Amino acid sequence: MTFVLEAKGLSKRFAVTTGMGGHKATVTAVDDVSFAIAPGETLGLVGESGCGKSTVGKMIVRLLEPDTGEVRFEGRDIAHATHGELRPLRRRFQMVFQDPYGSLDPRQRAGDIVTEPLVVHGIGDAAERRRRVAELFERVGLRPDQMANVPSQFSGGQRQRLAIARALALDPALIVADEPVSALDVSIQAQVINLMAEIKAERGLAYLFIAHDLGVVQHISDRVAVMYLGRLVEIADKETLFSGPVHPYTRALLEAVPVPDPARRLAPRDTLKGEVPTPLAPPSGCAFHPRCPLASERCTRERPLLRRHPSGAEVACHNAF
């Protein structure tokens, strides 16, 4: 099977300065993360704030260069490609950012925002571009007369539609969506997710859909990967993961998804205790062990690797088997 995207052993460390003494330290934001996305497939990437999921997304679209590992896009490793080498390849993978207030140039007109990628890649002549941009506007649910407006004249949801139109302009094979709805009102979130799901079905494009709660990912994903402190702890088909989460962290996340059913409130909830440890000093062994209900002595020493569980999921846990 060929993949649109294969990430192999991605790691990224950042140098940080802490405290008043200006101590230098390194934070391992992403540690040995591997996954693959098939054409037309959506992989949901879930984890708490600061777990490194956005860093993974940025490495995939090469806004960041991985320290180690490969980013194989349509078979070609682009992990260390230069800005110049990447430019022609970028048509095939696009990004939708979390904050639609920051990801659109405040001085550019909406029509130009969507047209510019076509100009940059020399696609079509002026008439052809106009036609394509008009189509894109219609597809994402914006009116053609809004093309002359600047971003500040749009609402958050409309801006995110504009950002989606820009990402679609180059007809990519993969879109990395970094929490594309978390900055939006709840009532708008569903509309934007539905739009993305419809577009995916029409065009057969693949998503890496990053989110911080499973509820958002559930609707749109084919498979789901769960990250904790820079590592993948579980990756499985959506059905497998939601019906039988194996890793204790995944289970806790699922427990945290709000259920619109008052009766469920009576059920005892196994919510997580404690805070996410600082990535400056991650716990030894399994990074999750200080918060884990199943933790054993082994977990404090030995770091678990991803292994295939009988359920079909791949899980990094000593005690789940």
Place this chain on the structure above:
Amino acid sequence: MPEAVAGRRRRRRRLSFNLYLWLGGGLLGLFVLLALFGPAIAPYDTAAQDLFALMQPPSAEHLLGTDNVGRDILSRIIVGTRYTLSIALVATLAAGLGGVALGAVAGYFGGLTDRIVTGFVDLLLTVPNLVLAIAIAAAVGASATGLTVAITASFIPPIARLMRARVIELKEEDFVSAAVTTGMSHTRILLRHVLPNASTVIVIEMSLNAGQAVLVGSALGFLGLGVQPPAPEWGAMLGASREFYAIAPHLVVAPGIAISLLVLAFNLTGDGLRDHFDPGIQR
């Protein structure tokens, strides 16, 4: 009607900002007209000497009096506008261009490029701008060109530093990342997305610098390092008449007021622009 109230409030805000911009812009426009049509407006020839009317106080014949060789001061002030104004404008624009280019490259590319450019700019900054201008005027020679070069060099550092800081800020914006992910070249990102979003602070800084440039230019003229007499440059006029200020103060007052008014015009324009674009900044 809430909408009418909001509209009225908007209009009132626009009016209050207009005060500075209108005053500064109007004054500046007046000076530009004088610079363009000076010789046609001036009542006398700037070189015409009336040896029977030396150092005369203001009168109906000579509105600002005459100088130590009997030339009409008003005419010299009017015609002299073009020296001061063109030196200030050319130097400010050249410094703006140079400073924006240096600051943009340093801020955008960072690393070694940044260290080299910043080092160069800091070096320029360690020399007080008047001293630097004197050194350059001494090297290039005392002329309008030398003066312009000198002022340009001394105004590059503040623009470069401002631009660098703004670019570093903008580089972190998602819309610049988005430009990268669509596959744009660095040149296009800088020209189409970074520069337009940095332009306001630069334009404001430049209009304030122009006022400073008038002062530095006049000071150098006063010291004899700029435009040479008998050309009616305001600073040179001040310099030439300083010996006589005790017996004929109007010789010093007239060019002094002209310089102050032009500086005021630039500063008001700069403040007006800042109030217009950054209404959040409180003075």
